[in-house]
Amino acid sequence: MGSLRNVGVVGLFGYTILFFTFIYLPIVLIVAYSFNSDPINMMNWSGFTFDWYRQIFGLKNTVSENALYIESTEQLLNALRNSLTVAAFTTTIATVLGTATALGLYRFNFLGKKFYRVLLFAPMLMPDIVLGIALLIFFVGADVSLGLKTIIIGQCSFLISYVFIVVSARLAGMDRSLENASADLGADEWTTFRRIILPQAMPGVIGGALLAFIISMDDLVITYFISGVDTQTLPIFIFGMLRRGIKPEINAIATLMLLFSFAVASLGLYFRSRRG
Known part of the structure; x- marks a missing residue:
């Protein structure tokens, strides 16, 4: 019996190691290869460099003058501004409406309350591609020009549920x-x-707002359908770069986005500890 128990413990420990390796190893590789100086094959380690980060911000690349993969730093910064603008508006709107809805269902009883609560879960359970197509059909049918306003409206339609x-x-x-x-x-x-x-509700409000902000910054599928041809957010910009091949700058951008997400999560933990 003791030997079987030891085998089970070892097996569980091994499974845990494999699970976390499968989840986090790709992220570690992205961060590591963002410092690789090889401009052609990122799997071939040629040395340590910060040049891909310099290139993102429009600074001179010293690895190879010919390895300029970002067509325009201005396009990248414009996509980042669009993402931050959308995230700011959607977070504010979704936090206000989501909090008001939660308070209303918490304080009052009315006919169809359970059904209404189920409807609030629907945008979270619905596949992103289905919701994106539905929003696109709605905006086209309503003759609304696609752009930042449609992205904000579309993201609010499901971020309210998270809040x-x-x-x-x-x-x-x-x-x-x-x-x-x-x-x-x-x-x-x-x-x-x-x-x-x-x-008393403020920790939940802050947590919902931070969650909505991160999801808005990372959303690709739904935003891709309702952004139009003249508006790009950061995830759409990165997706466009990936369609032309995996390039060193993509790893650097992904690393910066990862650090930003950690910063937002740390901010939430800080407010939670202060609240405690």
Whole structure:
């Protein structure tokens, strides 16, 4: 019995190692090869360099003057500006509407409440390509020109669900006796919301906003359908580069996006610790 248990422990440990290796090894390779000086074959390590990061920001490339794969640094920066603009608007709108929806379902009972809650899960469960095609048909049918505004509207259609779920989970653990005590002490509904409900729900609101921001920055499939021909976000720009081959700058851009995601996640953990 003891030997079988030891075999099971060893097998579980080995499976865990293989699982995390499968998940994180590709990410480690992307980061490592972003510093590879070989401009042709990224799998052939030729030395350490920061040139691909310099090239992203329009600085001189010292590895090879002929290895200029980014057609225009201005296009890259414009795609980044578009992504940040879309993420800022969608995060604000989705956070406000998602939080309001969560509070409404938390405070009130009405006919069809469970069905309405199920509908809020639908955009998350629906395949991205189906939602992207549906939004494209809607915008074309409504004669709305594709661009930043359609990307913002399209992303809000599913990011509201993510914020709703995060805030709802936070509201489910709240103590409603504090609201009753506030009412007994003479506070009106606005004061109770501002002094009791919102401070308790704020960790969920911040968490939902950060999640919406990261998803908006990384979204490709849905944005690809509703962006039009003249508007590019950063994921679409990277996808366009990949269609012409895997290039060293792609690894550098992916590494910077990874660092940005870690920074946003760290910010969320910081606010959570401060809240605690």
